[in-house]
Amino acid sequence: MNIPFNELRSGYLAYQTEIDEAVHRVLESGWYILGRETMTFEEEFAAYCGAAGCVGVNSGTDALYLALRACGVGPGDEVITVSHTAVATVAAIRMSGATPVLVDIDPDTYTMSPNALADAMSPATRAVIPVHLYGHAADMAAICEIAATCFVIEDCAQAHGARYQGRPVGGFGNLACYSFYPTKNLGALGDGGAVTGNDAALLGKVRLLREYGWTPQERYVSHVEGVNSRLDEVQAAILRVRLRHLDADNEARRQLASLYSALLPDLLKKPVEREHCHHVYHLYVVQYPERDRLRARLAAQGIGAGIHYPTPVHLQPAYQAGQVRTTALPVTEQAAREVLSLPLHPTLGEAQARTVVQAVVAALQ
């Protein structure tokens, strides 16, 4: 038996006819960057998220960086986020020139602890970036209340379609940032990202910043110091196809997750879905003290499992020279030692999921 952790090709094959048609349409159009496909995707994705607007950019990291810039965050400011996240969240803060302040997480949802946030708030705090990790929303009611004096930028890179208190994530802060990296719930076949929001002025700034500060009316006039972070037409056309299937794909993830949660032994700490939250299981993450042994035993049976993430950002070699500020992060460090992501994607069949369960049971013996 061989069940890899992920299978991106099967995700393409599931919608091959539609994706091929979309790519062909762009190739034939003769227009490859920031055109009709990108504009239409921006409208469709904003509508999906229940947001007033969307700006397509070329990665989730850039989405966070440009959102911070649009909020005026820069050198001398502090931005609070978590250490238990993709390094991208912290890299984007560093790109803005601000100092990342990393706080601990809730042990059940692995998202920002509101108490830890409250302790870290200071007069220098200019923005807070909660991460909706693994597909589960952070506690936005508490976070927005604590962070009422500064900007809240939601990192939704792992949470396309997730909901909190009945509303899509991304609608609680000032801006929301998405990645369309191929493994994401809404994945392109290359790099891509977006910023969504309801504040037209902030979104307008992101739009200016993504292409050298130019406006559509005045190309080659840089009104602000911007960058090149454009979403290309091929990726936008592919994303339009995938967006049509996102709810069905998320439902397939949820079905597999509920099968795992019903059948996996209680020796493992399993994911929780908090009341009033809709989890979209970007990852199905269990926790187990002897994680490395479990992972090796799964690998010996042909089952691929991932670790998200093995080293928290504050312990990464690149961040040891005062680049980030932090206090003790015991929950984060325990999670890094113990979390394990089991195979879960929309094309994983129920039979394969049952095989994974059997392999886990055998590995725990």
Ligand SMILES: Cc1ncc(COP(=O)(O)O)c(C=O)c1O
């Ligand atoms: C939580 C989180 N934030 C930000 C990013 C950055 O996205 P990208 O890889 O598109 O730059 C990712 C994905 O890698 C992510 O998982």
